[in-house]
Amino acid sequence: MDPADIGRRVLRLRTERGLTQRQVAEPAYTAAYVSTLESGKVRPSEAALRHLAGRLGVDYGELLTGRPARLATDLRLRLTDARRALATGAPEDAAALFRTLHEEAVAHGLTEEQATALQGLGDCLLESGELTDARDCFAAVEGLLADQPLPRRVPAIRGRATAHLLTGELRYSCYLLESTLDELNAAGLHDPDALLLLYTASIAPYMDMGAHARAAHAAELALALAPSVSDPALVAHMHRGVARTLIAEGRTAEADTSLAKAQELYRHLHIRTELAHCHWMRGYVSAQDGDLERAESELRTARDMLASKRAALFTGQVEVELADVLRRRGKAEEAEALLRPLLTSGEATGALGAERGAVHAGGAHRLLGLIAEERGDTEGAEEHYCAALSLLERSSAAGDVADLCRLLGDLLRRTGRVEAAMDAYRTGLGHRAAPGTTTLGPAPATPPM
Template sequence: MDDAHEDVGRRVHRLRTARGLTQRDLAEPNYTAGYVSSVESGRRTPSGDALRHFAARLGVSEDELALGRPVDPAIELEFALVEAMATGTGFATVAQNAAAVGDPRRQAWALLASLNLRTDSPAGRLTDQADRLRRLDTAARLLAGEPLPDRIPLVLARADQATTEYAIHLLEKAREELSAGGHLDPDARYAVHSSLAARYLQAGADDRAAEAAGEALALAGPGDPVAVGAGHLAAARALLAARRVTDAAVALGQARSAYRRAALLPALAACFRARGRRLRTTGDLSSAAADLTRARQVYGDAEEALDVCVDLAEVHRRQGHHAAARALLLESLTDHPHPLADPAGAPPLYVVRAYRELGLVALDQGDEVEAETRLRDAVTLAARRNARHELARAVGALGDLLTARNRLSDAAEALKSGLLHLERILHAE
């Protein structure tokens, strides 16, 4: 019988007897002779762990034992790459093996994936800047001449190393090339649009961020990409064990796509945030709250989640949910409970925004004393941070409050002081 048409049990039996091993020899120390007998007779299908154990004892690869022949090197490399993406380890080995068999794309993808690890991954984020640049240069050389969708991981890695302005230039150029070339690859388009939304938000270009976010979210798949990737990877293993190599390759491609999207979760959060801000502006507060809540969830423990708390608090305040708004604002200040205590300190921008929002919440609830205190604090913090837009908003809100209380001289003094701060900031810029 041809090796490729044997079932696993018969193959185990043939290889075992050819090597002069008893069932007990093959089984120990992890299994029993009875288990080996049940596998060889076809009454049981060996688990993945058992298959690995038997392959090691018989001196063959796991794939050869499962399929009766070695797997195509491209499939083996794809498995190794996807498993590295799933675990955050093993990229160097994948790159070396890809180089050995002449697979420049997977070699480059392994190098680039190693640059995009989350800081909480098993391997951690690569911090040696010189090494990062070497890997980028090598990947660029390996991907030269490849179709643009295959080069998108390189574009993202370069943008990750660039200033916000230059990153936007790189991503906009990629977007234009994808459009001009008629590339419909949804993963490439999603990666570019979601990354652009994140960068536009950093640049304060909220309208452009919302447009890019809309494009990206239309391409975003359902569910957690990590879970989706794990599901496709498990399916690929099962398909390969059943000798359905073509179907296994498709499942691996889907797994790789999902894990690449998992690396873009911060960009996905930025998309929800950008769209939520746009919806807030148009007055669709319920939809805005839903998007901002989703952004906060996707950001997880990242500092950006605290910034989103302030966005969401503003929506809740405008909906009249003052208790919820106040709770979110206090949560955003967890890491900076006393920002005014350091006269030279420049807190994050979301802290300034949180103080202004706390003032507006107090004002809506009729506590004008607390509202004035919070708004004056927001002015002070905005001036320290040279945040001219937030300074203008805080000064405007404070001036309106004082004017409404008929404290016209205090309002004029607040506006005068604010203008002096703005003049200083503009002069410094």
């Protein structure tokens, strides 16, 4: 409470209302006291401030802080509206709302509201594929909340880990999530919401790295925590994550059931992007089961929903998986037409690359290699396989690297380059060796349930 700031506010409000110092002061105080206060030479008591606020016709809190009455409440309501806009509309439209609200929160010194606005903006940027800016937003949230308990910062940490995952930095994504879990458990901060968010978020990078056992353990812990969590969006996200581990174990019927639960929750919450992700994963489940017709239908639905929201990065990732199904259904030309635009330069087109959707960019090159090989273009196939290998090795996607090395080795062997083929097979075997134990550090401690 700076006396000079309060004095300036009293002077401004009094002048705006055309009141004299005596009119503001009486009957409890003198004009001389008000003059001294306006000059910033005296620190007013709470009683004096309440008296002056009443005479000036403003709220006590507004006179004390300079913030209009109900400002924080109004900002929080508008932040909720912006979050709803992100759930149902395009991320860039919601981003404009969050930016405006952030500016207002900064102008009035509202730290919590600044953090909430930046968290929402970061989520918008994740959807639209602006991953570097998204990371910066989440890091800024962590800075704003540095003096808050760790569970309060967990959504921002999870957002930053997700941005690194989408960039292709799987190992660093795991590090962020695991180190936060260890810190929570070491401090005895067994917050169910925070733990569920972190364990669920860790499943995707574990799976992409080939650490299936660790992913399954994270899924078990998430399932155990779910009954203690009241947020349906967190529970729905948990069901989506668990489904990935069930798919890897061949339990596709259970995976589909888990996705159906998530889908129902997202439908009830009107969260279109997450609902699209459920269609996406159900398409993947159907593809694993060999039901390619249903897989194509689900993936097309997911792609159309994401495209309507202008979620460019996710749309491109779905198109890679749709192209795989199309190729398997004998529609190689349609698959190729879907893939090639994704590998052009420029983020505005939804393109994928080393810094943006690296795992799916590798998958796109792998599919183009298969299509080229099927039509007898061994040179083109080798070029795409090598491009895919470079992307996937950089992102530590162990299982995908091993599969790609097998494809490349087979191609080299068929063209008579046996030594080169052996090198490719050895590289693949090296990536398949105990994934999740040699490639990652010790697993996070298990919290008391």
